[in-house]
Amino acid sequence: xxxxxxxxxxxxxxxxxxxxxxxxxxxxxRAASTPSNLDADRAVLxxxxxxRVDWDDVKRHKLRHAYWLLEQADRDYGGHxxxxxxxxxxxxxxxxxxxxxxxxxGEHQPWSDERLRExxxxxxxxxxxxxxxxxxxxxxxxxxxxxxxxxx
Numbered sequence: 001x002x003x004x005x006x007x008x009x010x011x012x013x014x015x016x017x018x019x020x021x022x023x024x025x026x027x028x029x030r031a032a033s034t035p036s037n038l039d040a041d042r043a044v045l046x047x048x049x050x051x052r053v054d055w056d057d058v059k060r061h062k063l064r065h066a067y068w069l070l071e072q073a074d075r076d077y078g079g080h081x082x083x084x085x086x087x088x089x090x091x092x093x094x095x096x097x098x099x100x101x102x103x104x105x106g107e108h109q110p111w112s113d114e115r116l117r118e119x120x121x122x123x124x125x126x127x128x129x130x131x132x133x134x135x136x137x138x139x140x141x142x143x144x145x146x147x148x149x150x151x152x
Contacts (some may be wrong), residue, residue, distance in 0.1 A: 059126040060097055063088060063138075067099045069119035070145075073112040077148030081116070084144035088123070091137035113149060120145045 067088045070081055085099075092099040123142050129135055 056095070059128070060092075060095055062122040062126045063092055063095065063097065064099065066119040066122040066141075067092070069115040069122070073115040074109070075112055077116070078151050080144045080148035080151070084119075084141040084148065087137045087141035087144065091134045091141070094131070094134040094137070116145050116149055120149075 067085060070085050070088070073081060076082060089099045120142055123138050123145075127135060127138055127142075
């Protein structure tokens with residue numbers, strides 16, 4: 001099995017595990033919100049309640065991960081990788097995230113290309129037309145990644 005397939009399988013396995021545990025979190029959250037007769041028990045239960053992860057947190061995480069993937073990729077891809085990273089930085093600034101770094105590189109070409117494809121998919125996942133300015137930068141980054149991959 002090549003590394004790309006292993007990474008993809010790992011990603012899907014972790015997503016499936018999270019999806020499998022989500023119903024348990026909902027049940028636990030409901031059980032924890034049931035009032036108790038003792039004040040001490042109620043205080044402990046309130047601390048144990050799960051906190052909801054909002055969509056903005058998911059978007060921030062995916063944006064950071066996409067940036068990291070591009071940062072790790074070898075090659076400059078005719079300047080398109082750098083332009084994509086700059087657009088991601090601009091979107092991050094709008095979202096309150098400070099992204100920076102120069103990258104490490106040194107990977108074999110197919111792995112770098114796979115990192116770009118994965119970063120592209122993460123960006124596609126978080127496009128949100130309700131946030132016009134960040135949306136514009138994310139789409140510019142996607143277009144730059146597309147141009148970079150055309151240079152193969």
